[in-house]
Every structure is written in structure tokens, then in C-alpha cells.
Amino acid sequence: MTTVFHFFFVPLSIGLAFTVTVMETLYVAKRKYIYKRMAQFWGKIFLLSFAVGVVTGIIQEFQFGMNWSNYSRFMGDIFGAPLAIEALLAFFMESTFIGVWMFTWNRFKPGVHVIFIWLTWLGSTVSAIWILAANSFMQNPVGFGINKKTGHAEMTNFAAVISNPQLWREFPHIATGALMLGGMVVVGMSAFGFMHKNADRAFFTRSIRVGAIIALIGSILVIITGDLQTLEIIKDQPMKFAATEGIYEDLKSPAPWMVVGFMNEGSHTAAGLEIPGMLSLLAFHKLYGGTIQGMNTLNQQFLGERGKIIKNGIEHPEISNYYVPANVLFWSFRFMAAVGFAVLILAICVLWFTRASKNTLADSRWKLWVLGVCTYLPFIGTTGGWLITELGRYPWIVYGLQTIADAVSPTATVTSLLITNIVYFLLFCLMGGVMIFYSRRVLHQGPEPDVEGSAQTATAGAHVGAHAANRKVALA
Amino acid sequence: MTEFLAKPLIDGNNFLQLLWFFVIALVFAIFLFLDGIDFGVGMATRVLAHNGDERALYMRAVGPHWDGNEVWLITGGGAMFASFPLWYASLFSGYYLLLFIVLVGLILRGVSFEFAAHAITDRERNVWQWANFAGSVIAPFGLGMMLTSVIQGVPMDAQGNVHAGFFDVVNLLSIVGGVAVVFFSFLHGLHFLSLKLDEATSERMLNTSKKTYWIAYPALVIFVILAFIFTDFYQRRTKSTLLITVVILAATICGHLAAYKKRGGFAFLASGVTLAGIIAFIFNGLFPNVMIATDPSKSLAVSTASSSQYTLEIMTIVLCCLLPIVLIYFSWSYFIQRKRLLTDNSPEAIKAALAE
Numbered sequence: 009m010t011t012v013f014h015f016f017f018v019p020l021s022i023g024l025a026f027t028v029t030v031m032e033t034l035y036v037a038k039r040k041y042i043y044k045r046m047a048q049f050w051g052k053i054f055l056l057s058f059a060v061g062v063v064t065g066i067i068q069e070f071q072f073g074m075n076w077s078n079y080s081r082f083m084g085d086i087f088g089a090p091l092a093i094e095a096l097l098a099f100f101m102e103s104t105f106i107g108v109w110m111f112t113w114n115r116f117k118p119g120v121h122v123i124f125i126w127l128t129w130l131g132s133t134v135s136a137i138w139i140l141a142a143n144s145f146m147q148n149p150v151g152f153g154i155n156k157k158t159g160h161a162e163m164t165n166f167a168a169v170i171s172n173p174q175l176w177r178e179f180p181h182i183a184t185g186a187l188m189l190g191g192m193v194v195v196g197m198s199a200f201g202f203m204h205k206n207a208d209r210a211f212f213t214r215s216i217r218v219g220a221i222i223a224l225i226g227s228i229l230v231i232i233t234g235d236l237q238t239l240e241i242i243k244d245q246p247m248k249f250a251a252t253e254g255i256y257e258d259l260k261s262p263a264p265w266m267v268v269g270f271m272n273e274g275s276h277t278a279a280g281l282e283i284p285g286m287l288s289l290l291a292f293h294k295l296y297g298g299t300i301q302g303m304n305t306l307n308q309q310f311l312g313e314r315g316k317i318i319k320n321g322i323e324h325p326e327i328s329n330y331y332v333p334a335n336v337l338f339w340s341f342r343f344m345a346a347v348g349f350a351v352l353i354l355a356i357c358v359l360w361f362t363r364a365s366k367n368t369l370a371d372s373r374w375k376l377w378v379l380g381v382c383t384y385l386p387f388i389g390t391t392g393g394w395l396i397t398e399l400g401r402y403p404w405i406v407y408g409l410q411t412i413a414d415a416v417s418p419t420a421t422v423t424s425l426l427i428t429n430i431v432y433f434l435l436f437c438l439m440g441g442v443m444i445f446y447s448r449r450v451l452h453q454g455p456e457p458d459v460e461g462s463a464q465t466a467t468a469g470a471h472v473g474a475h476a477a478n479r480k481v482a483l484a
Numbered sequence: 485m486t487e488f489l490a491k492p493l494i495d496g497n498n499f500l501q502l503l504w505f506f507v508i509a510l511v512f513a514i515f516l517f518l519d520g521i522d523f524g525v526g527m528a529t530r531v532l533a534h535n536g537d538e539r540a541l542y543m544r545a546v547g548p549h550w551d552g553n554e555v556w557l558i559t560g561g562g563a564m565f566a567s568f569p570l571w572y573a574s575l576f577s578g579y580y581l582l583l584f585i586v587l588v589g590l591i592l593r594g595v596s597f598e599f600a601a602h603a604i605t606d607r608e609r610n611v612w613q614w615a616n617f618a619g620s621v622i623a624p625f626g627l628g629m630m631l632t633s634v635i636q637g638v639p640m641d642a643q644g645n646v647h648a649g650f651f652d653v654v655n656l657l658s659i660v661g662g663v664a665v666v667f668f669s670f671l672h673g674l675h676f677l678s679l680k681l682d683e684a685t686s687e688r689m690l691n692t693s694k695k696t697y698w699i700a701y702p703a704l705v706i707f708v709i710l711a712f713i714f715t716d717f718y719q720r721r722t723k724s725t726l727l728i729t730v731v732i733l734a735a736t737i738c739g740h741l742a743a744y745k746k747r748g749g750f751a752f753l754a755s756g757v758t759l760a761g762i763i764a765f766i767f768n769g770l771f772p773n774v775m776i777a778t779d780p781s782k783s784l785a786v787s788t789a790s791s792s793q794y795t796l797e798i799m800t801i802v803l804c805c806l807l808p809i810v811l812i813y814f815s816w817s818y819f820i821q822r823k824r825l826l827t828d829n830s831p832e833a834i835k836a837a838l839a840e
Contacts, residue, residue, distance in 0.1 A: 052602075059598035062551065063591040069561050073576025074583060080576075081644070084569015085791040089799055092562035096806045099555050104817045107548035111821065155792070160569075162792040417577035419645045428584050435588065439595055446602040 014068050015394050016387055016440075017061035019182070022136065023190020024054035025129040027222055032122045034218070039118075046215055047125075048113070049455040050194060053447050058106060060439050067432070075425070079405055079415035086152055086163045087142050090170075094138035102131030136186075137179055144175035146406050147397070148244045161409065174244060177237040178397070184233055185393065188226030189386035192351050194219030195358055196383025199376040201451050202369070209370055211455050216369070217362055224355035231348050241400075242291060242300075245407065247310075248400030250303045251334040252341035253287060254278045257302040262295045263287040268342070271334040276304055278334075307331055332402045340392035340399075347389030354382055490793060495772040497787045500796040504567035505774075505786050507803065509767035511563055513760040515556035516627075516665075517672075520759045522550040524673015526593060526620020527666075529613055532674075532692060536606050539613045541825060543597060545680040548821050550597065552814060554590070566799050570644055570789040571774040578638060578646025579630050582653055586626035593619025624669045625662040629653065631766050632661025632707075636714050640777035644784055657710040664707050665762065667700040671739065672755040678748035680825055690743045693751065697740040704736060717769035724768050732761035 028051050035043035069091065072080050080087070109124035116124075145152075151168025152161045163169060198216035201207055242249045250256075254269050256276050262285035269280020288295050301309075310330040358379065361369040369375060401407050405415040489499050497505075525546045529539040546553075564572045576583060596616035603609035636657060639647045671693050678689035708729055712718050717725045739754030770776065775784035790796065 055598055056602070059595050062554075063594035066554070066558060066590055066594070067587050069558055069565075070576055070583060070587060072565065073561075073572045074580050075577070077573035077577035077645070080565065080569050080573035084565055084572060085795050088562065088564075088566030088569055088572070088791065089795055089802075092559065092566040092799060093802050093806075095555060095559040095562040096802065096810060099558060100552065100810045100814065103551040103555050104814055107551055108817050108820065111548045115820070163795045163798070166794075166798045417573075417580070417645075418643070419577050419647060420580055424580055424584075428581075431584075431588065435591060439591075442595075442599055446599065449602065449604075 014061070014064040015390060017057050017064060018132075018136070019186035019189045019386075019390050020057045020193065021054065021061045022129070022132045022183070022186035023188070023222075023226075024050065024057055024193065025125065025132055025190070026187055027190045027194050027219065028054050029122075029125045029129045030222065031215075031218060032118075032125055036118045036122045042211060042214055044118070045211065045455045046218070049211075049450070050215070051110075051125075052450050053193075053197070055106075055110065056443050056446055056450075060443050062103070063439075064436070075417055075420055076405075076415050077417040077419070079410065082160050082410055082415070083145075083406060084160075086145055086161055086169060089163065089166070090138045090142040090145075094135050098131045098133075098135030098138060100131075102128050102135060105131065133183060136182060137175075140179050140182065141170050141172065141175050143397070144172045144178055145169060146404075147178075147401055148172060148174040149406055149409055161406075173240060177233070177240040181230060181233040181237050181393075184226050184229035185386075185390055186226075188223050188230050188348070188351055189390060191219045191221070191223030191226055191355070192386045193383055195223055195355070196380050196385075197447070197451055199379035200383075200448075201454070202376050203373065203380070204452055204454065206454065207370075208454055213362055213367060213370070216358055220355045220358035220362075223351050224359065227348055227352040227355060231352070234345070234348065238291065245400060246301050247303060247306045247330060247332055248337065248396065249291075250301060250306060251332045251337040251400065252396060253291075253300075254280065254334060254338045255300060255302040256304050258305050259287065259300040259302065262289075263291075263300050265290060269338065271338060273331065273334055276331070303331060303334065330403065333399050337396055337400055340395040344389045344392035344396070347385050347392070350382070350385060351389075354379065489797070495787075496785075497772060498793075500793065500800060501786050501790045503800065504563070504790065504796060505767070505771065508560060508563050508567065509763060511556055511560040512767075513763040515553070515560055516669075516759045516763055517756045518549075518553035518556060520624070520669040520672040520756065521676045522546045522553055522593075522673070523620045523624045523666075523669040524671065524675075525677055526616050526673070527670045528673050528677060528689070529620075530617045531670075532688065536609055536613065540600065540609070541681070542677060543600065543613070543616060545677055545825060547597060549818065550593075552817065554594070563799075567791055567796060568774060568786070568789045569791055570784055574640065574644040574646050574775050574784060574789075575634065578640075578648050579633075579653065582626055582630050586623050586630070589619040589622030589626060591619070592616070593623065620669075621666060624665045628662035628665030628762075629658040631665075631762075632711075633658035635711070635717070635766055635769055635776065637776040637778045640775060640779070640782050640784070642782055644775070644782075646775070657707075657714045660703060660707050660710055664700070664703045665759070667696065667703055668755060668759050668762070671696055671700060672752070672759060675739070675743075675748055675752035675755050679752060682824060686748060687746070690746055690748060690751065693743040694740070697736070697743065700736065704732070711765075711769075715769060717765075721769060721771070725765065728761060728765045728768055732758055732765065735761060 028047050031043050031050060032047035034040075035047060072087070105124045105127040109121070109128055112121060112124070115121075149161070150172050151163060151165035153164045154160070155162045195216050198212045198219060201212045201215075202209070238249065254266050254271050256271075256278050264282040264284045265286030266278065266280040266282050269278055269282075271278045285295055287300065291300065307330045357375075358369065361367070361372075361375065403411050403413070405412045492498055493502060525542050529542050533539040533542055561572070564575075592615040596612040596619065600609050600612035600616065603612060630653075633648075633653050633655065636652075636655070638652055639649070641647065674689045674693040674696070678686040678693075681689070735754045735757035739751050739758065742748075742750035742754055771786065773783045773785050774789050777783045
């Protein structure tokens with residue numbers, strides 16, 4: 009749960025950081041004041057998401073030890089290193105420069121100030137690399153050996169760990185997904201911004217166009233990288249792939265593609281609407297050649313290779329086979345892919361409707377509503393992707409090495425897990441709610457007025473939290 | 485080179501294991517030194533500030549830094565995970581609920597800065613300022629409790645699973661330890677604010693600090709006495725423990741004197757040394773173990789809890805490359821924000837501020 013919630017905010021932070029970076033860079037390049045106002049305005053939303061992202065990230069780090077102590081013992085030798093490097097290389101950079109960026113708008117020349125947001129974005133992106141390096145190991149363990157004496161995994165080849173092919177398929181997909189998400193959030197929120205009666209049209213038009221361009225490029229890249237990643241997954245984690253496509257029995261090419269369907273996880277059969285030959289095209293980019301293994305075959309194969317999963321001499325009935333939650337994966341994949349293409353189409357539409365010669369978007373309320381609601385769309389996509397990644401390796405926590413059941417802390421009691429999960433859940437709801445509430449309010453207040461002097465005064469006041477004009481505090 | 489790295493030096497620990505034990509102690513010491521500021525400032529918002537605007541100003545004083553300061557905790561956790569995974573696993577799973585409370589404190593505090601800045605009405609802003617205060621008390625108290633209950637020895641099985649009962653975590657020493665950390669964080673925050681705010685406020689800070697020291701002394705002395713009774717630090721590691729105790733006491737007295745003499749800078753350094761000294765005291769006492777079990781044969785030692793030599797080597801290379809860079813820009817971020825904040829509402833002051 010923490011992971012999913014945290015994963016709402018990570019791509020949001022990265023994506024918004026990038027959007028703000030682009031806006032401020034435009035300001036530096038074109039010296040038009042509107043871009044500075046854009047960077048500052050969307051910067052506020054970025055800071056809100058960053059604040060929530062950071063605190064959930066802290067929980068995340070400590071939960072490995074708290075809830076997954078056996079996992080930490082088994083894997084710490086390999087898993088800890090990327091995390092520590094992430095803190096040193098990326099997290100410091102991100103949080104130091106975001107502090108500098110926030111408070112030095114009037115202290116540095118625009119050309120210098122923009123560097124700080126670039127570094128913030130770079131920090132957040134680099135941090136994603138290292139986290140994914142750790143995660144990729146869980147998907148596809150490389151560069152390690154098992155210490156016979158302790159039974160723990162030990163790193164033997166650091167270069168192999170960071171050049172894990174899984175990582176370099178996963179990272180571009182997630183990084184570009186974040187760009188798409190950041191762009192789309194700006195598009196959607198701008199749409200809501202237009203609807204407000206005193207909306208600053210020029211401002212939101214410029215914003216929505218920048219957002220749409222980023223979302224467009226992001227969505228094209230995310231589709232390409234997603235495709236590349238799938239090719240890798242077919243090789244490394246065939247079970248995951250079979251589940252995302254709902255395949256129980258082996259398929260010979262040309263294999264049909266199930267558009268929608270339902271998997272009976274008890275009897276291991278699937279039924280749905282199929283397009284003949286399509287899957288071979290999607291998976292191998294050709295009609296003939298290559299068989300796709302189904303989950304039944306793979307399960308038999310895993311049982312043959314590794315036997316039933318046994319812990320403390322007892323067979324675990326719930327994990328005595330290697331099936332993954334097929335329905336969740338199947339639908340997650342469809343939602344994720346649909347979101348990618350939907351954003352692509354939406355972004356093109358936005359660019360078309362706001363073209364300089366005939367800008368009609370702001371007058372069409374239904375279009376704005378559609379776009380506004382679509383703010384939430386990419387979050388469905390990223391969550392879907394995350395579910396595929398994490399549930400697709402079931403029952404393994406580290407693919408082929410340690411099961412989820414073996415990884416948990418033996419000392420954590422059911423009561424304490426229950427209490428902490430309830431509290432976390434309430435806290436997350438609260439933070440998410442407040443975050444959306446304040447984002448909406450920032451949007452309704454609109455950007456700072458387009459007068460250079462007064463805008464800056466207002467910013468100086470805003471820094472100490474005094475939005476109301478009567479309690480402005482000057483800060484040197 | 486490799487021969488030297490693998491050779492046992494002290495108590496069967498080789499150079500890299502010793503180095504990483506030291507690095508983790510150092511990172512936690514830096515963390516307490518820096519985040520002590522934020523905790524203390526958070527406490528001052530309720531104890532000293534007269535109104536919401538003043539509270540906002542205090543929070544603004546740490547606004548650019550709290551985030552970076554907290555990263556030291558994350559780095560400490562990450563470094564521990566990488567270099568002593570067994571320690572990390574035992575400690576954090578064993579102190580599950582306490583750590584959870586600390587995390588809730590850190591969450592409340594973390595979001596409060598941004599949320600308070602977005603509040604419109606005074607009442608709304610007050611909610612987040614309370615959240616900041618609550619987090620600033622809960623987090624250091626919980627961390628202090630955790631650190632001091634660890635040193636008394638905890639019930640641990642052969643796999644390193646800690647089965648800590650309520651009274652293993654909450655007892656006389658750990659409560660005093662928690663209180664001591666809270667008090668010294670408060671003092672540290674006051675001293676920081678005395679450097680960041682205008683002269684009149686600065687004077688108020690140091691006056692409060694002067695009085696608070698008189699409460700902090702008993703906490704410290706009781707802590708030392710209890711540590712003498714409940715831990716084997718003074719018996720097992722007599723010289724170094726005594727030395728650190730003397731340093732902590734001396735720093736405390738120096739801080740107090742500096743507060744009397746209105747020397748905010750010295751007071752700040754001194755209270756920081758006290759906080760870092762508490763970490764030094766604990767880590768020095770733990771060595772050569774990282775977790776002391778009630779049954780000494782099950783204690784987790786530096787040498788057994790560490791990760792493989794290869795991982796340590798990689799991590800050492802990474803550390804040597806990155807830490808200097810981090811330190812440079814981290815100090816730079818403090819340097820550019822070194823100016824005092826003014827509380828002047830006149831248009832001239834605003835203009836002057838913007839002219840910077």
C-alpha cells in the first residue's frame with residue numbers, strides 16, 4: 009500500500025519537476041515574463057507533491073527493515089547498496105537544491121536560478137535509477153552468489169547489478185511515463201483553470217500547450233519503451249507476460265490477442281474476445297515464428313525445476329504453485345496501455361484546439377471537463393504498471409530466490425501490522441486529500457498578476473505562508 | 485591493499501567494517517546535529533512564538549534546510565542497510581511500533597511546512613503549525629528512546645529477531661534518554677534561531693535557552709547515572725566512555741555560558757556537540773557489537789552483521805567520490821541563506837529585501 013501511494017507521487021514529482029524545468033528554461037531563453045509566472049505557479053503544485061512524496065519515501069525506506077527483516081537479512085548485501093547510493097547521489101541533490109530553488113527567486117540571475125531546478129529534476133530522475141536498480145534485481149537477479157555459510161545472497165559483480173537489462177528497460181519506461189504524467193497533469197489542471205470565471209486565458213493557454221507537448225512526447229516515448237520492456241519480459245519473466253495477456257495454454261504463431269476477457273484463476277482457463285494473429289504482431293512484431301508459452305506450461309516447468317515451495321518443512325498450500333494473479337495483471341495491462349494511447353490522442357487534440365490561428369478550447373466547456381477529468385488518467389496507468397511489475401513476480405519477492413512468505417519480519421505481529429496499516433491508510437487519505445484540496449485552491453487563486461513588481465512582492469509574502477495581503481513579511 | 489583490507493585490526497574487525505561502523509555513527513551524529521535544529525525550531529514555535537506570523541517566520545528559518553537535513557537520516561538508514569544488513573533488519577523490525585511512531589511524527593512535520601504555506605485562514609494555518617510542533621517533539625523523543633533502549637540489551641534470538649516487550653522499550657533510561665534528546669534539540673533550535681532572526685528575537689531566544697539549560701542539566705546527569713547502572717559501558721569501555729561523557733558535559737556548560745554571554749554562534753556549536761556527543765556515546769558503547777542481546781552470546785557484532793567485503797569495498801569507493809561533493813553543495817546551501825530574516829512590514833523593507 010505504501011508503495012502504491014508513494015508511487016502516485018514519485019512520477020508526479022519527477023514529471024512536474026520536468027515541466028517546471030522546461031518552463032523556467034523557456035523563461036531564460038525567451039525572457040518572457042509569462043514563463044516565469046508559469047514556472048512559479050506550477051512550481052507550487054510541484055512542491056506540494058514533493059512534500060508528500062518525500063515523507064512517503066521515508067516510510068518506504070524503513071519499512072524494508074520493519075516489515076521485511078528476513079528479506080533485508082537475505083538481500084541487504086545487494087539491495088542496501090543502491091539505496092545508500094540513491095541517498096548520497098540523488099536525494100541530497102534533490103532536497104538541497106529544491107530548498108535553494110524555492111527561496112532564491114530574487115537572489116540569482118534567471119540563468120543561474122534555472123540550474124537549481126534542473127539539478128532538482130536530475131536528482132529525482134537519478135534517484136529513480138537507483139531505486140529501480142534495486143527493484144530490477146528483485147525481478148531479475150544478476151551479479152550475485154549465495155553464501156553457503158550464512159545462506160544470504162552476496163554481491164559479486166556490482167557492474168552486473170547496475171547493468172541489469174531489466175533496469176535499462178524499466179527505467180526509460182518509468183522516466184518517460186513520469187514526463188507524460190507531469191505534462192498531462194498540467195493539461196488537466198489548466199483545463200480546470202480555464203473554467204474559473206476570472207481565468208487568465210493567456211496564461212493557461214501557454215501552460216496547456218507546454219503541458220500537451222510534454223505529454224505528447226512522453227506518451228510516444230512511453231509506448232516505445234513499454235514495447236521494448238515487454239520484449240525483455242517475455243524472455244525473463246514469461247509468467248508475467250502470459251498473465252498480462254491471459255494465456256493459459258501455449259499459443260502457436262500467429263497467436264490471437266485477447267482484447268477483453270476473464271480468467272478463471274481456479275480452473276486456469278480464460279475466455280474473451282480475441283483478434284486473430286494480433287498477439288504475435290504485438291509481441292514479436294511479426295506474424296510467424298516464436299511460440300508463446302501459457303501459464304499452465306510455465307507452472308509445470310517451474311514445478312519441475314524448483315519443486316513445490318517449502319518452508320520449515322511445510323508445503324505452503326497458497327504458494328504451492330507459481331501462478332500469478334492473472335485477472336489483476338490482465339486488466340492492469342489493458343488500463344496502462346489504454347492510458348498511454350489516450351494521452352497521446354488527448355495531447356494532439358489539445359495542440360490542435362489551441363493552435364494560434366483558431367484557439368477555441370477555452371470556450372468549449374465539455375472539452376475542458378473531459379481534459380480536467382483526465383488529470384487522473386495517467387495515475388491509473390502508472391498504478392497499473394506498478395501492479396504488473398510487483399504482482400507479476402508472485403510468489404517471489406526476489407525472482408527465483410526468496411518467496412514473499414519467507415521475507416516478512418517474524419517479529420511483526422498481526423495486531424501491530426493492522427494498527428500501522430490503518431494509521432498509514434488514514435494518513436495517506438489525509439495527505440492525498442489535502443494535497444488535492446490545496447492544488448485546487450492554488451488553481452482557483454490563479455497565477456500571480458502580470459505586473460512584475462507586485463507579483464514579486466506577493467511572492468515574498470507567500471514564502472512565509474502569509475497569502476493574505478495584510479500579513480506580508482519582508483524577508484531578506 | 486586487499487590484504488590489508490581483509491586483515492582483522494581491532495576485535496576481529498577489518499578496516500572496512502570499522503570504517504563503516506564509524507561512517508554510520510558519523511552520519512547519525514550529523515543527522516542529530518542538523519535535524520536537532522529543525523526539531524528545536526518546531527518546539528520553539530509553540531513555546532516562544534506569540535502568534536501565527538511569528539511561527540511562520542520560525543518555520544521559514546528552517547524552510548530551505550529541513551528537507552536536506554532529514555536526508556542524513558535517510559542516508560544513515562541506507563548506509564546501515566548496505567553495510568550492516570543484519571543490524572538494520574534486527575533494529576528496525578525489533579522496534580517496529582516505536583519507529584512507526586517516529587515516522588508518523590516525521591510525516592506530520594514533513595508535510596506541515598508546505599501545507600502551512602498554503603493555508604489561508606489563521607485557524608487552518610494553526611492546524612499545520614500544530615502538526616509541525618507535534619512532529620518536532622514526537623520524532624526526537626522516539627529516536628532518543630530507541631537509541632537508549634538499544635544500549636541496555638534487548639531480548640534477541642539466534643536469528644537476530646528482537647522480541648522487545650513494552651518495558652524493554654519504555655523504561656527509566658529510555659525515557660530519560662528521549663527527554664534529554666528533546667531538551668537538547670530544543671536548545672539547539674533556539675540557538676539556531678538566535679542566529680537567524682533579528683536582534684530582539686535573538687535575545688529572547690538566548691534568554692529562554694539560559695533557563696532551559698537548568699532543566700537540561702538534571703536530565704543529563706540522571707542519564708549518565710542511569711547509563712552507569714543499566715549499561716556496561718563504563719565497565720567495558722571505561723576510558724572512551726568517560727572521555728565522551730566529559731566532552732558532553734563540557735559542551736553543555738560551554739553552551740550555557742555562551743548563552744549567558746549572548747554568543748549565539750558558540751552556543752549553537754556547543755549544543756550541536758552535545759547532541760552529536762550523545763550519538764558518539766551510544767556508538768562507542770555498542771562497539772564491538774551493534775546490537776546487545778540480553779543473552780550476550782546472541783549479541784550482533786560488527787564483524788558478523790556486516791555485508792560482504794566486496795559490497796563494503798564498492799560502498800567505500802562510492803562514499804569517497806560522493807561525500808565530498810555532497811558536503812560542498814550542502815554547506816553552500818547554508819552559506820547562501822546565511823542572512824538574518826527581518827520582520828518588518830514597511831514597504832521600504834520589502835523593497836530592500838527584493839533588491840537583494
